[in-house]
Amino acid sequence: MMISCKKAVIICDKAQYKEASLWERMKLNYHLLLCKTCANHSKNNVKLTSLCNQARLSILSDEEKKKMKELFTKVE
């Protein structure tokens, strides 16, 4: 039942994207109860997820960037 910290943090990351299974989450929660370091990391990780959602980040698609680059060569 007790998993290593290395495994715990990866499950924690998966959980940020809702990709951890129920069994994984159970193992993670058990680990977090006993491991202060991972519990702290997990808290910050959750915070990072909420910051990213809050910021509503957006990026340009690769296609749009490619178009921009093509335009560049015309200007130069």
Place this chain on the structure above:
Amino acid sequence: METNNLNPDKWVDLYADYLFNYAVTRVSDAEIAKDLVQDTFIAGLKSAKKFKGDAAERTWLIAILKRKVIDHYRKINSKKGKAEVRMSYSSQTDAEGDWIEERIADPNSNFENDTLENEELGLAIQNCISKLPKKQAQVFTMKTIEGMETEDICNTLGINASNLWVMIHRARTGLMNCLNQNWF
């Protein structure tokens, strides 16, 4: 003092997302923001000779973009014609009274600060992402911002799922450290 040089070839890869985020929070329209970024790059190329090298490349580009955003608002305002002069305190016609006391800011509201903070937050995150190793930044962006499926990312980049999660983990840890001073 160290002087900075311009590398226009790398602009799109290095700064397009940062500038785009800056623009999108100011004009709230992705299409317009994209055009503004493009105009900025072109203006930058044209005036590259004037670049004195005393600012970082990105700061210089942001300064151009700022002008572009202002120009954009000037343009749409001139289309609307002259500004309307309103004599009433309130633009809501169904407001009960028309008293200026009703129009003052609510001191308990932090709504205004929220948008301001989110804007800064977006740029702070984007800035931290740009400091990550390239591969990590790429995986993190695909997963978090583009919201791609794990499997699709693995196929695109030719890596396996455990590689992906290790990279995500490193990226997230890096971001936490980078954002730590101001946002945690």
